[in-house]
Amino acid sequence: MNIPRPRQLFVTALPFALLVLTTLTRAQEKPLMEIDRDCESFAISSNNRIVCSVPRLKRMKKVIIQRADVWVANEGKEKLIVEGEKFMPVPPPQSFQVDSLSWSPDGSRIAMSITTQKPTSDDESPSGGKAIALLDDEGHEIKVEGSKTRFVEEASHGTWLADNVNVAYLIGAGPYKIGRVSVVSGQSSTLFEGHTFDAIVWDAPRNQAYALSQNLSVSGRQALFQLDLVHEGIREVTRIDAYQGGLNLSSSGTKLAFFTDGDAVEVLDLAHAAKPLSVRVGMGTFAWSRDERRILLKRGPPEKSGELIWVGLYDGTFTPALHGLEYHAFAISPNGETIAVTEPGKEILRVYPLQ
Numbered sequence: 001m002n003i004p005r006p007r008q009l010f011v012t013a014l015p016f017a018l019l020v021l022t023t024l025t026r027a028q029e030k031p032l033m034e035i036d037r038d039c040e041s042f043a044i045s046s047n048n049r050i051v052c053s054v055p056r057l058k059r060m061k062k063v064i065i066q067r068a069d070v071w072v073a074n075e076g077k078e079k080l081i082v083e084g085e086k087f088m089p090v091p092p093p094q095s096f097q098v099d100s101l102s103w104s105p106d107g108s109r110i111a112m113s114i115t116t117q118k119p120t121s122d123d124e125s126p127s128g129g130k131a132i133a134l135l136d137d138e139g140h141e142i143k144v145e146g147s148k149t150r151f152v153e154e155a156s157h158g159t160w161l162a163d164n165v166n167v168a169y170l171i172g173a174g175p176y177k178i179g180r181v182s183v184v185s186g187q188s189s190t191l192f193e194g195h196t197f198d199a200i201v202w203d204a205p206r207n208q209a210y211a212l213s214q215n216l217s218v219s220g221r222q223a224l225f226q227l228d229l230v231h232e233g234i235r236e237v238t239r240i241d242a243y244q245g246g247l248n249l250s251s252s253g254t255k256l257a258f259f260t261d262g263d264a265v266e267v268l269d270l271a272h273a274a275k276p277l278s279v280r281v282g283m284g285t286f287a288w289s290r291d292e293r294r295i296l297l298k299r300g301p302p303e304k305s306g307e308l309i310w311v312g313l314y315d316g317t318f319t320p321a322l323h324g325l326e327y328h329a330f331a332i333s334p335n336g337e338t339i340a341v342t343e344p345g346k347e348i349l350r351v352y353p354l355q
Contacts (some may be wrong), residue, residue, distance in 0.1 A: 029323070031350040032338060033076050039342050039349040040068070041098050044333045045107035049074045049137070050340060052349060053098035053112075056084050066095040066117065072137060081139025082112075094118060095128070104160035105205040109142065110135040111158035111167060114151070132158035132169055134183065146186035155179060159202040161229060168202065168209070168229050176200060178209070180229060191232055198222070199247045199258075206253055212243055224256075224273070238273040250288040251334050257295065259283065265295070267313055281311050290336025290354070296321060298330060305344040322352065 035052060042052035053068040067084025088096050095117040102111045112135060117128035131151035134142040144152065152158065155169040165184050168191075171177040175196035181188035197211040209227045216225055216234065224237040242260040249256050257267045260278065265286070267277040284299040284306065293314055300306040305328045308321040327341040332354065340351045 029352075031352055033073060033351040035071065035073050035078060035349040037071065037348070039347050041101050042329075042331065042340060042342070042349060043101040043103055044331055044338075044340055045103040046105060046334045047107040048333055048335070048338065049103075049107060050349070050351070051081075051101050051103065051110055053101060055097070058085075060090070060093055063093055064095075065090070065093050066097055068096065068098045070098070070101075070112070070135075070139065072139075081137070082135070099130075100157060102157075102159050102202075104164055105162050106164065108137055109160050109164055110137065111160055111169075113156045113158055113169075130154060130156045132156070132167070134158075134160075134167060142183055144181055144183050144186055144188075152179075152181055157200075157202075159204045161207050162205055163207075166230070168204075170200065172196075174198065175213075178211075178227070178229070191229065192216075192227065192234065199243065199245070201247045201249045201256070203249055203253050210237070210247070210249060210256055212240060212247065224268070226270075237270060238268065238276075244283075246285065248286060248288070250292045251290075251336065252292065255288070255292050257286070257288075265311075277313060279311065279313055279316070286311075287330070287332040288336070289332070296330070296332060296339070298327065308341075 037054045039052040040055050042050055044050055050073045053070050056067040058065045067088060069080060069084050070082035072079050072081050088094055097115045099113045099115055112133040114131055114133055115128055116131055131153050132155045133151050136142060152169060155171060158167050158169040160167055166180055166182050168180050171179050175198050177196055178191045180191055195216055197213045200209055200211040202209050207230045209229055211225050211227055212222055213225060214220060214222045221239055223239045226235040226237055244259040244261055246259045254270055256270060257265050260266045262283045263280050265279050265281050281297055282299050284297045285302050286295040286297045288295055294310050294312050297309050297311050298306045305326045307324050307326050308330060310319040310321050326344060328344050328347055330339060330341045332339050337354055338351050339354050340349055342349050
């Protein structure tokens, strides 16, 4: 009887194993949705729709004009909701750049933070200001009642509150003031008058925000505050000894994390904020997992591409995500079930399931 040696069995089984591995890898890499456009800014809604801005450049004689188209994608279907040329028609040949996009908590409205620019020639520097355009999910502009201006001027990082009537936004380049405007009554105001904030993260579904400030603390030390954006209530959560950026709130609104230095992330369970957890991860940008026991980290500066790594906050594990490939930007959906990434170069956006 001829009994094959183990080496022969291994060689025979190898092609089949490679076929299975290749098939599984391809299945994992197949996106749920793809937007084959240069997506400069994007956001995911609570009902898993994606809004993205696509920049456009146009030369008019010696003047270069920048515009942006805005698309909404849902279940593989894309719809152009803002055509840049019509949104900011000429004359005058004014440019605008989309800085950020955000959905209302119910996914029916959009706040588009933009920078407007006056026309420039090749030997001139651009000049302009910050503003927020308010849109519904079909791209129709939502006007502020009684306003003499088209946009919410001198404002950035806008967010719709849960009533779909009030919009909160930041004023200034930091330290920031917080503004609020009602699109129904037209009433606008600066909230928490006389106070400024070094960093702010919105919690729009609950009509609140979390912010770092020194001039609200009795001791004059930097502290974290919970801000009621409707009634202007203020509650000190805990003192913060060191802050280096990345203030980030989990989808449930129960945990918050930020960088304390170039290597460490501090994690706060807001119900027990006096007992923070510090994790060494390396500098980058991050988002929360669905179970809020991990963060997904893109190492390096935000404007640079990098690999995505799952960091276990309570077990110290580091696991490459999406096969260790590099991506320019990413966002996890509010329900934690999908991730949207843009690739380096032409920023094609792809959506993948999360395990």
